[in-house]
Amino acid sequence: MNKTTFLTILLLSSLSACGGKEKMTKPERVFDITLTNVTANQPLSPAALVLLSTADPLWQVGMSASIELEGLAESGHSMGLLASVSDPLATVSATEVLMPGHSQVLHLQASHAETMTLTVVSMLANTNDAFTGVTGLSLMDMEVGQTVRHLLPIYDAGTEANTEALADVPGPAAGGEGYNSARDDVDYVAYHPGVVTSVDGLSTSVLDGSHKFDQGGVIVLIERSQ
Amino acid sequence: MRIKTTLSILLALTASHGAHAAHLDIALTNLTQNIVFTPLLVVAHDSATHLFEVGQPASDNVQAMAEGGDLSGLVAQLDQTAAVMRVNPAEGPLMPAMTTMIEAWETGSQQYLSLAAMLLPTNDGFVGLDAWMIPATPGTYIVMLNGYDAGTEANDELVSATGGMPGNPGIPDAPLFEHGAQGLGVTATVTNATVHIHPGNLGDSDLMGGPSDLINNVHRWLNPVAKLVITVH
Numbered sequence: 053m054n055k056t057t058f059l060t061i062l063l064l065s066s067l068s069a070c071g072g073k074e075k076m077t078k079p080e081r082v083f084d085i086t087l088t089n090v091t092a093n094q095p096l097s098p099a100a101l102v103l104l105s106t107a108d109p110l111w112q113v114g115m116s117a118s119i120e121l122e123g124l125a126e127s128g129h130s131m132g133l134l135a136s137v138s139d140p141l142a143t144v145s146a147t148e149v150l151m152p153g154h155s156q157v158l159h160l161q162a163s164h165a166e167t168m169t170l171t172v173v174s175m176l177a178n179t180n181d182a183f184t185g186v187t188g189l190s191l192m193d194m195e196v197g198q199t200v201r202h203l204l205p206i207y208d209a210g211t212e213a214n215t216e217a218l219a220d221v222p223g224p225a226a227g228g229e230g231y232n233s234a235r236d237d238v239d240y241v242a243y244h245p246g247v248v249t250s251v252d253g254l255s256t257s258v259l260d261g262s263h264k265f266d267q268g269g270v271i272v273l274i275e276r277s278q
Numbered sequence: 279m280r281i282k283t284t285l286s287i288l289l290a291l292t293a294s295h296g297a298h299a300a301h302l303d304i305a306l307t308n309l310t311q312n313i314v315f316t317p318l319l320v321v322a323h324d325s326a327t328h329l330f331e332v333g334q335p336a337s338d339n340v341q342a343m344a345e346g347g348d349l350s351g352l353v354a355q356l357d358q359t360a361a362v363m364r365v366n367p368a369e370g371p372l373m374p375a376m377t378t379m380i381e382a383w384e385t386g387s388q389q390y391l392s393l394a395a396m397l398l399p400t401n402d403g404f405v406g407l408d409a410w411m412i413p414a415t416p417g418t419y420i421v422m423l424n425g426y427d428a429g430t431e432a433n434d435e436l437v438s439a440t441g442g443m444p445g446n447p448g449i450p451d452a453p454l455f456e457h458g459a460q461g462l463g464v465t466a467t468v469t470n471a472t473v474h475i476h477p478g479n480l481g482d483s484d485l486m487g488g489p490s491d492l493i494n495n496v497h498r499w500l501n502p503v504a505k506l507v508i509t510v511h
Contacts, residue, residue, distance in 0.1 A: 113309055113505075114375035206500075208311050214495040242311035242375040245498040248481075254494055255483050267500045 079164055082278035083191065087146075087172070088155040088271040090203070093262040095223055096184065096270060097128025097175040098146035101158055105141050105165040109188040110173070111241050117209045121173075121241075125183040125209035127222055127230025128175040141165055150174070150270075161278075168192050172204070172272055177223025178259060180216065181209040181237070182244050184269030194276040206269040208244040213237045216247055216257035226258045243267065299387060300412050303509040304380040306393070308372045308405075310499045313425075314453055315372040315405055316347030316396040322385035323361035328409055329392045330473050336428040338444065340394070340473070344404040344428035346442025346450055347396040362388050371398070374454075385412065393423075397503065399437065399452035399492055402428040403476045405504050418509045422502035427476040434463040435479060435490035452492060458484060461491040475501070 083103075089096050102110070110133070111121050120133040134143050141162035150156055162168065173185035184206045194200065212220065213236045222230040244267075248254035251261045300322075308315050321329070329352065330340045339351030349365060356363055362385050368378035372395070385391075390409040397403035406426050413419060427433070434447055437457055441448025447466075464480055481494035 113307055114377060210311065216495070238311060238374070240375045243309040243502070244500060245311050245495075246500045248494045248498070252494065253480075253482050253488075265500075267502065 080161055080278060081164060081168070081276060083160045083170075084275045084277050085158045085160065085172070086155055086273040087150055087158070087174075088273070089150045089152050089269070090271055091152050091176065091265045091269055093152055094176040094178050094265060094269070095152065096150040097124070097177060098130065098148060099150065099158070099172055099174040099185075100124065100130035100134050101144045101160055102134065102137050102171040103141040103143070103160050103162050103191070104137065104169050104171065105139070105167050107167055107169050107188055107190070110137070110171050111187055111207070113207075113242055114240050116239050117211055117241050121183075122181070122209055122211040122235070123231050124173060125175055125181040126212055126232065128177060129230070130173070133173070141168060149177070170274070172270075174270065176206065176265070176269060178221055178225040178263045179223070179247060180214050180220050181212040183207055183209060186272065191274065191276070194274070196276055196278060199273060199275040201271065201273045203268045204270050204272055205267050206244040206265060208237075208242050210238045210240045210242060211235045214245075214247070216249065216254055216259050218258040221258060225263060300385045301511040302380070302383045302385055302412070303511070304383065305377055305507040306372070307377040307505045308374055308503070309505055310374050310503050312374050312454060312496050313499050313503065314374065314398040315504070316398055317349060317366040317370060318368060318372060318378070318393060318395040319343070319349050319352055320364040320367060320380060320393045321356055321361050321391070322383075322388035322412065323356070323359065323390050323392065323409075324388060325390060325409070327356075327359060327361060327390070327392075329394050330406055330408055330426070330428075332408065332426065332473050332475075335472050336430050340404075341402070341428055341430040341444045343394055344396055344402040345431055345444050347398065348442070352394070360388065362386060391508070393506075397425055397476070399449045399457070399497060400476065400479060401433045401435065401441075401447070401449055402431040404428060407506065412508070413510055416510050418507060421506045421508065423504040423506060424501045425476040425499060425503045427470070427474050429468060429471045429473055432466050432468050433477075434465060435481065435492050436461050436463055437491040449491070452497070455493065455496050456485065457493060457497075458482065458486065458488065458491040460487050462487070462489050464489045
């Protein structure tokens with residue numbers, strides 16, 4: 053076709069995309085996200101997943117945890133964190149605890165945006181304030197059918213001292229308190245130093261050797277299916 | 279301008295950069311909750327240079343760094359070579375969870391990157407990078423770093439004011455937190471006298487005795503201890 057025809061077609065299609073009589077819907081992207089708990093004996097609280105149209109992380113090593121992240125890290129409850137995110141592209145919360153060795157699949161669907169980053173976050177139940185996850189992970193360049201896989205680190209929220217005590221650990225090892233608004237630890241997020249447990253000389257600990265972990269709490273497998 | 283002339287100018291420009299003079303931005307994050315990195319040494323060097331090698335005995339200069347945070351020997355050694363250094367970029371220790379940056383660093387034709395700093399409080403632990411090849415392709419690269427044991431001092435985990443001198447036992451300081459005292463000593467033996475992955479601090483929960491002067495739920499870490507982000511321009 054000649055130059056004039058080509059330009060005319062371009063012009064017409066851009067005009068119709070600007071509104072006119074027909075509503076142009078943006079294409080939806082769908083991500084299937086499989087989480088696998090790779091710890092020995094740390095149940096993971098129902099995960100919170102968020103797609104954001106900014107690259108802003110929900111936490112950062114060296115920065116104080118938000119109240120909502122503190123709530124999740126100490127109690128496993130994610131509703132506060134999910135509600136606190138402004139204008140997410142999409143959110144989803146798992147409905148069940150993810151037991152060690154088990155996997156669960158969650159789906160996120162969002163219209164195309166200039167920026168698209170993923171946050172996945174969950175508490176390690178048999179700890180004071182350990183959480184595993186990733187934030188600010190860009191999904192923008194993912195093609196349909198492509199998968200990416202990451203082993204996610206374990207962080208310490210820095211909001212509760214690592215007593216590992218019966219009264220302070222909410223998971224099945226103890227059944228203690230979850231969230232406590234007082235912050236009695238370093239008050240910055242860092243990589244978790246690991247749990248000591250009663251078998252290794254922490255006299256306050258209700259944990260045993262099975263509750264120990266190394267860096268790597270959950271494997272996230274992301275497939276862009278649409 | 280005629281096309282032929284333009285092409286020859288382009289070729290000339292490319293040729294002068296053939297030895298790929300790199301220009302780097304570096305960000306190093308101390309990922310730990312409670313372990314301090316003493317002043318850092320970051321160096322770009324040739325393929326023949328190694329600050330340390332895992333599985334090889336540490337040099338005297340590495341021992342001085344790992345036991346007391348003293349970089350003077352390593353700096354003097356590298357000053358004799360064509361290596362390009364950034365000494366103490368954080369202008370002091372790099373505190374837990376903090377990040378230090380090196381910006382617009384011209385590393386010339388030095389093709390490998392290394393770094394080292396003592397992990398405090400440890401007897402002879404250090405964070406290190408041994409001869410990472412700087413990519414020619416511009417982009418952002420992430421390297422995660424482990425904690426190493428220099429293999430030069432027994433991990434007795436006792437705090438001693440003179441502990442930083444090579445040959446003296448003990449940990450020179452345990453800043454930031456209350457630490458124990460009057461510990462009996464975790465061990466007096468070096469089981470691996472080469473550079474190896476640090477087995478970690480043990481600590482104990484006894485502030486006035488026990489084997490260690492370190493605290494078990496404060497002074498431990500899990501690798502990686504540091505995240506290095508290198509942007510090659």
